[in-house]
Amino acid sequence: EVKLVESGGGLVQTGGSLRLSCATSGFNFANYAIAWFRQAPGKEREVVSCIRRNGTPTYYATSVKGRFTMTKDNAKNTVYLQMDSLKPEDTAVYYCAATSYVILSAWHLSEQYGYWGQGTQVTVSS
Secondary structure: OOEEEEOOOOEEEEOOOEEEEEEEEEOOHHHHHEEEEEEEOOOOOEEEEEEOOOOEEEOOOOOOOOOEEEEEEEEOEEEEEEEEEHHHHHEEEEEEEEOOOOOOOOHOOOHOOOOOOOEEEOOOOO
């Protein structure tokens, strides 16, 4: 059974930091690309970042570039999202998603990813 379990969300003040984790099982993690998406209330789900199966390169949405860092630990079957300089507009439910093959020109599209976690809430207060 494929599982992706996010953790690390919470409440933080503007300018603060959080590190999200996505622990996975049930598939060959080293051969999968993993992405983080987020969805704020009343808004569509949007991509945050994507890391290819070999760990490089990593893609970021323009809104988080320079503030967020995504890493992949193949030994632990886990990906991380280090979020610094958080802003109120980063408030959302964050999801990790996995795919065995990602079309690079479409890495930002949720349809590329077949496996999803349940999400973790991130709230940034002003």
